[in-house]
Amino acid sequence: MAVNYTPATKVLPVDGIRLSTHAAGIRYEGRDDLLVVEIAEGSSVAGVFTQNRFCAAPVLLCREFLKSHSPRYLVVNSGNANAVTGQKGLDAAREICAELASLTGVETEQVLPFSTGVIGEQLPVAPFKKAFPATLKGLSEDCWLDAAKAIMTTDTLPKGISKQLEIDGKTVTISGMAKGSGMIEPNMATMLAYVATDAQVEPALLQSLLKQATDLSFNSITVDGDTSTNDALVLIATGKSGVVVNDANQPEFFTLLNEVCQYLSQAIIRDAEGATKFVTIEVDTAPDMETAREIAFTIARSPLVKTALFASDPNWGRFLMAIGRAPVKSLDVSKLSLWLGDTQLIEAGEPVATYTEEQGQLEMDKLEITLRVSLNEGSAATTVWTSDLSHDYVTINAEYRS
Incomplete structure (x- = not known):
């Protein structure tokens, strides 16, 4: 059950984007598992992809196609990752793109493929070919929530959001959707996510803004410390609103884009496999950003920390253990302070005399927990979001292929 997360009942259309889903039977029966997204001609498209060395066939093609072509379609399937499938997997992904291209009158390289699901199984092409005509016939601007459901695997709820702002008297819309629940440890982006805006953004700037927001x-975010073979995040700017993102309005546009990306990424943590806690880890006054992030992620990845969170056990020694083993160049523990929610545990490297177990228990009993580490060695700060580690996480992943 997702932690304090209620999915949106409406995701606003973005002028220049049409979507359609279909039950193609790629792996699942009785549910939509195929998504096609149509992108208006002249749109800018940016993407970030997994750095896993066993990256999936669709990731390889997306990287290749984006270098020289302006995408017109996205094709996404759930249930089969088409990863570690060798030349056959590449051939299948390319054939799927070629088929959709032939039906829509675009070049093969203008179709970007995406897959999510089980690794190591060959992706069947026939279900795509059979489903494409009906899927294309169903293209609609108002299909974001259906699309978010179609790309789900172990997710329990669809993840989507819209934000709007007014620039120069015109309304700009940013809408997005994502899937992800396990195998979440970002190393570029993470999972699958698609964000679109009707603002006009030059391609190089769009890529830069995407990287910053990512x-x-x-x-x-991290659930289990594992980076997927298929992670991809795409940002599309159709320009249909007539608003051009420039130096003057870029800060407010980026703020909105970041809000969308943070909402979607946090939704993944709230819906993490087996999660019962949503955990915010803040590290501040660090000597540099690398140190801040290493400490934050070391805490967030620790199985002992995560199981203590699941048990609501205020065993703060586990937090210090994780901090102390973080792979940082230097750490003066005599300067460190630590808070669990509003309760201070450590001051200048030593336990706070007034702390009581009851105070810690009150904080750990909450569904949403914040852990703050102050290093008092500089001005760098970062925030990382994670979940606890429950019995259900083990069960879900032990039974994933059955």
Whole structure:
């Protein structure tokens, strides 16, 4: 059950984007598992992809196609990752793109493929070919929530959001959706996510804004420390609103984009496999950003920390253990302070005399927990979001392929 997360009942259309889903039977029966997204001609498209060395066939093609072509379609399937499938997997992904291209009158390289699901199984092409005509016939601007459901695997709820702002008297919309629940440790982006805006953004700037937003959102979450073979995040700017993002309005546009990305990335943590806690880890006054992030992620990845969170056990020694083993160049523990929610545990490297177990228990009993570490060695700060580690996480992953 997702932690304090209620999915949106409406995700606003973005002018220049049409979507359609279909039950193609790629792996699942009785549910939509295929998504096609149509992108208006002249749109800018940016993407970030997994750094896993066993990256999936669709990731390889996306990287290749984006270098020289302006995408017109995205094709996404759930249930089969088409990862570690060799040349056959590449051939299948390319054939799927070619088929959709032939039906829509675009070049093969203008179709970007995405897959999510089980690794190591060959992706069947026939279900795509059979489903494409009906899927294309169903293209609609108002299909974001259906699309978010179609790309789910172990997710329990669809993840989507819209934000709007007014620039120069015109309304700009940013809408997004994501899937992800396990195998979440960002290393570029994470999972699958698609964000679109009707603002006009030059391609190089769009890529830069995406990278910045990713670092503050999808690159700041972890469920289990595992980076997927298929992670991809795409940002599309159709320009249909007539608003051009420039130096003057870029800060407010980026703020909105970051809000969308942070909402989606945090939704993944709230819906993490077996999660019962949503955990915010803040590290501040660090000597540099690398130190801050290493400490935050070391805490967030620790199985002992995560199981203590699941048990609501205020065993703060586990937090210090994780901090102390973080792979940082230097750490003066005599300067360190630590808070669990509003309760201070450590001051200048030593336990706070007034702390009581009852105070810690009150904080750990909450569904949403904040852990703050002050290093008092500089001005760098970061925030990372994670979940606890429950019995259900083990069960879900032990039974994933059955």
